């Protein structure tokens with residue numbers, strides 16, 4: 001995959017699309033709170049334009065009744081479409097979290113799943129050097145669970161990127177002679193698996209093995225997970241977060257008990273998005289820790305998964 005001039009592409013798109021331009025300009029003034037919880041950096045971004053994603057109704061009926069906003073026929077007329085990889089488009093996301101934020105939908109209306117598409121993810125990660133590419137499972141934050149898509153945002157924005165390199169590791173698969181390895185980060189508030197490799201085939205095989213070992217809930221098509229990846233110094237780093245709940249309990253609470261946090265890849269990577277000012281102002285580090293705990297496996301369950309991977 002050839003990397004187009006992404007900065008030029010984004011600039012052309014913003015010049016031609018007032019809605020996107022306004023939302024990217026609003027991002028310059030976005031308010032952020034920073035916390036350190038158990039040695040992890042967590043940020044909270046107050047981003048009103050993300051209400052459509054945070055509060056998206058993703059049950060089968062709601063999804064079935066709305067026109068799919070990622071299908072080429074339904075994209076806004078102003079949205080520029082750049083062909084990408086094997087059957088995808090590269091689009092500027094008009095409701096950004098990152099200073100440059102792309103969405104990469106499949107051309108065909110096909111369900112959100114990694115099955116058969118892990119190599120697409122890995123190749124996109126390599127081609128978008130300088131960006132973190134991410135995938136939200138259909139029950140783990142994707143607001144279009146019915147249409148396969150990845151997203152990408154600038155490197156240097158997510159605390160995860162630095163933390164996976166500097167925190168103490170626990171090795172699951174020791175590095176081979178090529179440096180291919182799988183590890184986890186003990187005490188990271190939300191359990192994850194980190195693949196580090198210079199080899200595309202090794203990365204794909206191990207990603208598929210992890211997915212095959214994770215439990216798939218009854219009636220669902222794949223294990224619940226969020227996946228982020230980037231490519232630098234001729235190596236992939238893939239971070240997979242196994243998931244349990246789609247949304248924390250307080251998302252569904254009524255009145256003042258409600259917190260509109262709907263964690264997906266970006267939140268698990270350390271930047272929580274909240275579209276409501278009242279939540280932005282009152283959320284405590286304790287709330288963030290509880291939210292992470294509720295949507296990720298318990299230490300015992302994670303230990304079981306790690307043991308399987310060690311075999």
Ligand SMILES: [Zn+2]
Pocket residue numbers: 068069070071108109110146147
């Ligand atoms: Zn679609």
